[in-house]
Amino acid sequence: MPTVNVLQNRLAELEGGVAACAASSGSSAVAMTMLALAGSGDNFVSSFHVHAGTLHQFNTLAKQMGIECRFVKSRDPSDFAAAIDEKTKFIWVETISNPGNVILDLEAISTVCRSEGVPMICDNTFGCAGYFCRPIEHGVDIVVESASKWIGGHGTTIGGIIVDGGTFDWGQHPDRFPQFHDPKTRLWQRFGCRAFAVRCQFEILRDTGSCLSAPAAQQLLIGLESLAVRCERHAQNTAEMADWLREQPSVAWVSYVGHQDHRDHQGARKYLKRGFGSAICFSLRGGFEAGARFCDALKMVITTTNLGDAKTLVLHPASTTHEHFGPEERAEAGVTDDMIRLSVGIEQIRDIKADFKQAFEQVLQAENVRKSNVGKILLQDEINERLYGPSAREVE
Ligand SMILES: Cc1ncc(COP(=O)(O)O)c(C=O)c1O
Secondary structure (H helix, E strand, O other), rough: OOHOOOOOHHHHHHHOOEEEEEOHHHHHHHHHHHHOOOOOEEEEEEEEEEEEHHHHHHHHHHHHOOEEEEOOOOOHHHHHHHHHHEEEEEEEEEOOOOOOOOOOOOOHHHHHHHHOOEEEEEEHEEEEEEEEOOOOHHHHOOOEEEEEOOOOOOOOOOOOOEEEEEOHHHHHHHOOOHOOOOOOOOOHHHHHHHHHHHHHHHHHHHHOOOOOOOOHHHHHHHHHHHHHHHHHHHHHHHHHHHHHHOOOOEEEEEEOOOOOOOOHHHHHHOEEEEEEEOEEEEEEEHHHHHHHOOOOOOOOOOEEOOOOOOOOOOOOHHOOOOOOOOHHHHHHOOOOEEEEEEEEEOOHHHHHHHHHHHHHHHHEEEEEEEOOOOOOOOOOOHHHHHHHHHHHHHOO
């Protein structure tokens, strides 16, 4: 499809890769990448600090297919090295993790990958198609990304992308990666440094059918035209909001990789350019309830699981995306019960602050707010009930 092809080529260029394969969503791009490299009896190593949907996919879908995911909870590259064996097919990390804001040392982990002969894959959704981060320049072999976020930029279109950096030498590893040396398809001999993209496009996409439609590609291409302008403003607004939030008496803590005292600030300085992205996590004094009430009280800012929209968005992960994890697992993933994830938009900063201010005030006047109701943030069983009817809870 020519429109999809234009999108693939532009994203490959923006990420500094040699070819790309578009997918119907970020989640399908994740699954396709895994299927392109691993099969029953294989394993791969993933940072534990990844998007909840990815974590779930690696924990359940991969397992169902006989593929073992070995999670590494630490930031230490030697822990990644220790998890690799002859059946390991790739290492998976995120640029800035969602929602924990963890930045791993891409170059150090890439050195591990090089010496062990496994490709390194980075979900660069938060790197905004190369605007903030170009992982391939830091030794990453394959970039995966949800295009539904900053690339589209308006929450209107779902899509994903896989960019082949062209850097992994499949020819050196015929035993580990026989799929590139099949005598019928001879992907490595015929396509060389583009062999991985070709495998995704002509084998995995064909078999899974998770292709991006031409109208969706067109929407994403329109989004891409304003990506740089939006990201510039996202970064400015985010830096200002992060500082401002710290000064608010209602706020307990703020996590923003641009702050000098953030645990991964040095990593942010090394790997991010033109700003520190547009994600902040923070919490209100008053914990879970206060956070939920705050989201409920916002008037302009929207509560949703989406990210990277031109509009400012908030989410309370503990009661939504991470609701199905136990409290301990949530804490390990950097999701505390009080945490609010904020995706700062490109509105006038004074309008965002004004909405936050009035919401802080409403939280303080707790008697004006429904006490036991978590408001617009629906728990998963409430969502099920709304979608499938009142029996959904009992069936679960
Ligand atoms: C880092 C990351 N990767 C992948 C995805 C999945 O993308 P999609 O929503 O397009 O399926 C998301 C979604 O939030 C994400 O944040």
